[in-house]
Amino acid sequence: MATRLSSRLLILPPAAVAFITTPLRPRQPAKILAASYRRRSPRLAVAAQAAPSGGAVAPAAAAEDAGLPPAEAQRLVEFLKADLPHLFDDVGIDRSAYDDRVRFRDPITRYDDIDGYLANINLLKIIFRPDFYLHDAKQTGPYEITTRWTMVMKFSLLPWKPELVFTGLSIMGVNPQNLKFCSHVDIWDSIQNNEYFSFEGLLEVFKQLRYYKTPDIETPSYLVLKKTANYEVRRYPQFSVVEAKGEKLTGSSGFNNVTGYIFGKNASSEKIPMTTPVFTQASDDKLSDVSIQIPLPMNKDLNSLPAPNTEAVTLRKVEGGIAAVKKFSGRPEEEIVVKKEKELRSQILKDGLKPQQGCLLARYNDPRTKSFVMRNEVLIWLNDFTLE
Secondary structure, three states, rough: OOOOOOOOOOOOOOOOHHHHOOOOOOOOOOOHHHHHHHHHEEEEEEEOOOOOOOOOOOHHHHHHOOOOOOOHHHHHHHHHHHHHHHOOOOOOHHHHHHEEEEEEEEEOOOEOOOHHHHHHHHHHHHOOEEEEEEEHHHHHOOOOEEEEEEEEOOOOOOOHHHHHHEEEEEEEOOOOOOOOEEEEEEEOOOOOOOOOOOHHHOOOOOHHHOOOHHHHHHOOOOEEEEEEOEEEEEOOOOOOOOEEEEOOOOOOHHHHHHHHOOOEEEOOOOOOOOOOOEEEEEOOOOOOEEEEEEEEEOOOOOOHOOEEEEEEEEEEEEEOOOEEEEEEOOOOOOOHHHHHHHHHHEEEEOOOOOOOOEEEEEEEEEEEEHHHOOEEEEEEEEEOOOOO
């Protein structure tokens, strides 16, 4: 599944929590925090200056004023786009592109040399087997390049192997003397206090370790583009569903029709592998025009599937797209689901996103599952989403 940079994220200094006594700073939005890093003098990129060959030291002010030549800035951007996808594979990143004294910070870890930086990456590879997705890289300051990324990790030390997802920005400072990366500051989308050491960041890690029961069967793939404190923004590719008329978001009307098709009540009596979740889709703003759907296996083309043997069942393609998603546990009763939909819609409108009318409820578990480990999601499709 595709849900599966840079987060040299999660390896805590020894006994970090026990020794942290400084109170949390006031929480700042990520954009404001990113700007505050960029205002620091003499900039992150110049902070670790190295003397050029021959021992002469160029004036810092002159170097800062000049900025990277456009061709050099483009070279570094293209280098990161090619290099960072290898962050956690056997190839690895190109060490020669970094200063020996590269300074790394994220909300819960910090390193001040290249050896610590690379050791952290290797430890993450062993424990979490991360998947890394680079969305963009661009110059954002005279000696600064910013990347946007998604990182997905499975924590294999716990029996249920929870999946941790982090998205955010990496502000990469460039040493004007040797044009190597000399600083790297990560900002997570899901928290506001991104300063080291952030208890909010540590709490975010622990929150993602909780257990949701997700059946080990096929589900529509997606990639988390942005994970906020309240919801995820996911990109879904096209997938197909078997569909019947429903009654209400949390109802089971029509379920026997769609499962009957899967279990062989179709034109060729073909049994089709079961998938998850069961979707109920409300197409109107009153959440009253409802259909119930089960995704079909990705290796099944609509043209090759047997025809339904009842008019109550249809097959169709879901075009996919960008959706805001709110996950929750417990029994998905109608009142709770409607409340979750209203909360999600309010949050995405507050964040300036453009929701479509209606929503989907995704139910991953059968009713016999213990309520506190159930995985339920409310999805709202978005219009004109741009990842910034």
